[in-house]
Amino acid sequence: MLGFLVYTLKWGLMFKNLILTSLFFPLFAIPSFGAKEMDLAGTWYNANPDKLRAELNGYLTNAKINKINGDTIAFIVPHAGLRFSGEIAAYTYKTLSEQKPEVIILAAFSHKTHFDGIAILDDDSCNTPFGPIKIEKNLVQEFKKYNNKIISYPVAFKDENSIELQFPFIKIVLPDTKLVVFAFGSHEYKDIEVLSDTLYNVLKNKKNYVILASTDMSHFLPYKEAVRVDNITLSYLKELDAEKLYRVSEFNNHGLLCGFTPVCAAISAAKKLGANEVKILKYANSGDTSGMKDSVVGYVSAAFLKTDKSAEKKTENTSRTRAEIKKDTTMNTEQKKKLLEIARNSLKYYLETGKKLEINIEDKLLLKELGAFVTLHKYGQLRGCIGHITAQGPLYLTVRDMAIAAGTTDPRFSPVRIQEMDSIDIEISVLSQPEKIKDYKKIEMGNHGVIVQQGFKSGVYLPQVATETGWSREEFMNSLCAHKTGIESNAWKTGACDIYIFTAEVFGEKINE
Structure with a gap:
């Protein structure tokens, strides 16, 4: 009983002091x-x-x-x-x-x-x-x-x-x-x-x-x-x-x-x-x-x-904006050659100077806002790959920036050295707008790139991943979920993640030789 009275008196005095402090020193609202x-x-x-x-x-x-x-x-x-x-x-x-x-x-x-x-x-x-x-x-x-x-x-x-x-x-x-x-x-x-x-x-x-x-x-x-x-x-x-x-x-x-x-x-x-x-x-x-x-x-x-x-x-x-986005973005040989040139020169210039290459472009298609990935290979092995799924600016600038990023910031690899440039070939993927699907059977292997998302986690495979690996749809999607996204490998089957598909026009230095 005595302990209870002491406890009550202690907290009563503290409350009294709190009120007095608030009255005379009103620095903060009660x-x-x-x-x-x-x-x-x-x-x-x-x-x-x-x-x-x-x-x-x-x-x-x-x-x-x-x-x-x-x-x-x-x-x-x-x-x-x-x-x-x-x-x-x-x-x-x-x-x-x-x-x-x-x-x-x-x-x-x-x-x-x-x-x-x-x-x-x-x-x-x-x-x-x-x-x-x-x-x-x-x-x-x-x-x-x-x-x-x-x-x-x-x-x-x-x-x-x-x-x-x-x-x-x-x-x-x-x-x-x-x-x-x-x-x-x-x-x-x-x-x-x-x-x-x-x-x-x-x-x-x-x-x-x-x-x-x-x-x-x-x-x-x-x-x-x-x-x-x-x-x-x-x-x-x-x-x-x-x-x-x-x-x-x-x-x-x-x-x-x-x-x-x-x-x-x-x-x-x-x-x-x-x-x-x-x-x-x-x-x-x-x-x-x-x-x-x-x-x-x-x-x-x-x-x-x-x-x-x-x-x-x-x-x-x-509506006109949407229609413009859906227009055919197929590139001719000269446009592909120009983008590959931009990618190589931009990466080389950045490795030499630490600065981005200034580029002037008049080609209307290369000025369009499109998503793109740049992939680097060395002796046939992946050396870096980074891109934007959706447009963040003119295509030619996206290619420039993603070439630099693939060569210097891909966390899976050490930065490319200038001495390696002669051994590296470059591939570019120009992407369509992602489309959400409910039926995974709509995924066409080798034709569609796929994005999966679950909450804050997302991962992407480009269309050529299926071609290069020879995976079946199940192997492709299991790997995308488990290894690229960090979710359950069968999430794509159970409906536990969202699925998006897109197409890509893929071209590269070796492809065009």
């Missing part, structure tokens, strides 16, 4: 009951409310926004440490400060946790250094009731920068706005469709809300290369084609958008809710904000608008 705590304050952003307020106000003051004609339905906003991406995020939040939505629906993802379904934050509020942001609990229940794939999963929100980095801006710009927060746990398109459908059907008869999709852009590329890749991504965003953006992002080696799942869901939902235009509010990268340009991360603030423009015109433009 956490609200049932709140999501601040996990990243003091690391990803300043924990001191006065210093943080000054920093955010500085970003907002410097954000020069033009008048937006139309209703904003959704935004894209970055989520890196505020000293890197805060300047860009401010363009979204300054625009939001004029719109003053009653509810913000934040779509993000978990960097650390893989799970089935889409998590929704079920707390009463989210703490910030400026005090709590209330969760719109009634709307949370509506979302959960509409689709049982919307689940409570608190782990998804722990230590998650794609979510928490938005809270300080929201609280300072829109102190009375309420929140709903989603987090994706996988990269599967079916989950994108679930959230898009749920957002549309729950929100279609509501007003004064906005959707935020949290993402950064390319990761850890040199400055100029990052700008080139990010500009391609921005062009994809402007097409308002969620399915195309998903395909492009899913198989990209550098990650066009780390948050491509929430972005695709936001695009799809926004279109259903009437969006017909994308306005890029601000693009920059960490090289611009930090001055360090050797390895940068890209950021964008963008708005999805419902304008007076004819949606029909937009659809026609998108």
Whole structure:
């Protein structure tokens, strides 16, 4: 009994001291009951409310926004440490400060946790250094009731920068706005469709809300290369084609958008809710904000608008783009010869100088945006192979860059030495757009390349792998799953992974001798 009284007295005094400290030294807001705590304050952003307020106000003051004609339905906003991406995020939040939505629906993802379904934050509020942001609990229940794939999963929100980095801006710009927060746990398109459908059907008869999709852009590329890749991504965003953006992002080696799942869901939902235009509010990268340009991360603030423009015109433009992608890309002998020359000269020049070869091309086909792989062989044995499944720029630049990558960064091999170049022959594979299939029997050995994906894991075999190995379909797919992707060898049979097929036009120095 005495021990219990001592224990009670001890904790009572501690509680009293906590209250007194909060009254006389109000450096931090008192956490609200049932709140999501601040996990990243003091690391990803300043924990001191006065210093943080000054920093955010500085970003907002410097954000020069033009008048937006139309209703904003959704935004894209970055989520890196505020000293890197805060300047860009401010363009979204300054625009939001004029719109003053009653509810913000934040779509993000978990960097650390893989799970089935889409998590929704079920707390009463989210703490910030400026005090709590209330969760719109009634709307949370509506979302959960509409689709049982919307689940409570608190782990998804722990230590998650794609979510928490938005809270300080929201609280300072829109102190009375309420929140709903989603987090994706996988990269599967079916989950994108679930959230898009749920957002549309729950929100279609509501007003004064906005959707935020949290993402950064390319990761850890040199400055100029990052700008080139990010500009391609921005062009994809402007097409308002969620399915195309998903395909492009899913198989990209550098990650066009780390948050491509929430972005695709936001695009799809926004279109259903009437969006017909994308306005890029601000693009920059960490090289611009930090001055360090050797390895940068890209950021964008963008708005999805419902304008007076004819949606029909937009659809026609998108249809023409798709038709152009499907045009015959068969190359003539001179075009193949030119690409092989670019690959060899680029790798040799890089090995000699450490720099990329500057190339001028006028051929329209070589200027088209197509995916490609470059394969190196030495005395008939593989010496390196790297490529992009989907387009990231003009074909001739992709071939240049992939030749350098195959020779210097393939983790299976040591870098090629300049003395080896006379012993190496080069093969190029120009790829069609991947197509998802449900029936693996559609795979034509020797004609189709195959991609398998399960959650965050994916692997690819080019069409010529079947020809070179002589494998049956079963041997080919078992190896692709087990050895290239790191999943169960029979996942392709059981439906445990997604399967994509593509074709490739393959040509090389030895083939053309």
